[in-house]
Amino acid sequence: MKYDDAEYYFLNFETDLPNENGGRHIGLFLEWAILRDLASAELTEHASKLRSGETSGLELLFDQCDGKLLDDDLDDEGNGFAADYYEAHHLRDFVEAMNLRADAEIDAIFGADLTRQRRRRVLWQLDRRYSDWCRKAGLPNKEALLDRLAAVMGPAVEAVGFPRLPDDGWGSHEKRRSFVRQGECGEQRFDLLAVDSPEWFYGVRLKLTVDIPRLYDAMYAEKQEDIGIVTIVQYGASIPFERLAEGWSGPIDDYSRDKGFWIFRDEDIEPLAEWLAHRLRSFALPLLRGLDSIDALALAYGAKPPDSSPIHDPQDPYAALLSAEMARHPRLGAMLDETEKAVGAIDVSARTRLQHGALSLIARIRHRSPALIS
Template structure:
């Protein structure tokens, strides 16, 4: 998750024509300098960027240079440890009057434009005490009082508040909210597109939220359900946790399944933060994923490109194999026979129900029924 990026400023309205692109990151860099010097950096960056961290601490590298060279010009949540993220959500990522950018503008009000502020250690020394003050305010007051409320947070109330807060953004794009399932659904001719939020209350009173993207291509789903061992089981065509899909680098060949990423709600500020960022993710990541991948041909391409590898686009390997052979058959994939052999071998250790379904599908897909699409037509869907 990005809190800020240089491009959001350098490519935005109000950015001076004479300014250099990196001038859009001076304010981020100064904040990042304070983060580094106060040991609020996350474990990942301690591991991979220790040399650069030491340079920032010794003032041999500016925070802006660290941002550009080590963070790809993006101020990510991964840059911070847990305490750093909590403070950033309170101060940097807040829309109130006493947020970081507002303080930054006041400190450097002698400039006609905040993007003209020189990236210097002298200027950092001007903003540093303000950040320190805000940090101690948060540490001594807000943080303590908010964390005391953890035990009182109720999952259903939090879920309703978040869904109400983002509902308009989803409705604008044709989604409807299913309250019981805590999911937003859009039905198009070819598929159902689902963005779901799974809430879990932990022993310490905090709540985790796992956002998931699901695509159910109707033609594939109808065929699968015709042979399904457990009719009530959801047979998603494509699906994974949104944060995995968002951060996916496109390297299907080397993809490895990773632990589930989730959002953490500890207080009201976290709820407000999610209400703010989910609509942004909808526009930037969720809609493009749905619009690119809701067809049989695309499912065939995504699931069958590397049949012996895990796929980020369907996290359940046994289910993926069965979905994949349906898509390959419908899309007339020339490698269909080879795919059958590969998946048959890969399913040797799978749950028995998936094996039974595979052999039923293998028989069905070889018949004239599927070639004539009689199963699909009989459901009155086409």
């Protein structure tokens, strides 16, 4: 059985587009299938070259598959998914990722610039479609998923001084279990979320945050002055998903705003929970415990270069700059300069409101704390 053929498309090109462009969407599907262990044994041998960037799905499509996607290129599960998904959704998902209308001309579709961001969106669309397909085959509901995750991770969290809070209802698609360590200056918190959001995400999200009321008040006041109405959630610090996920070789959703760890199969739940428990014990919770004061936050934020800090947040510089000012950190002046340079390098239209507002904050800190700035 043939699912698709690049020749269908390039024979209909009306401009001088390369023939290979007719296979871009097929190559991305093939690449995704190999990396998700849904391809044939012969193609799966190329997985390490895909991960290293030595080859691409498009190159494999033409070098190994003669520009065609056949059922022989996939394993049984891959064929089951492709039979339900490929014809019904894949080309339309690709067109959407190219930021084109559904009725776009063929040369517009295959001539659009396949940027890194668009490529990531195609692969994310495949993951979320596959996640929904797996869910229909039977995965535990969010309550059962949370219980299984917490059975492995909970003891590791409580053993290092993060007692469990009573469960709350949380959202319609999420079930949360929270562990909080209270200190003199505030709290460090770990939230474990089991997520079952049909058509979007099934898996695990983790939040590791620090709340220090004195810093909270300062951030809220400064943001009110710079950008007006702001959310009531103002963390002194949070551990970025990218740092937490370092070393994990399984599937992750790092495209969405709320990043997380995909779960596609029931048998993947405990291995992921065990890896996360180790990651929490060895990295995340010790780091979180150490962020127990404004001085400690300032020390962590003040790393040089800034992105070497395990809590670096380029989207929201307020906590870093205000904690450094409040702690009289010796690198305050350098941090102001570094932040101003980093924000200035971003096109004005691409800046977040908080990045734009931080420029005003930097000017105020320089004005009110000249003695701290060398």
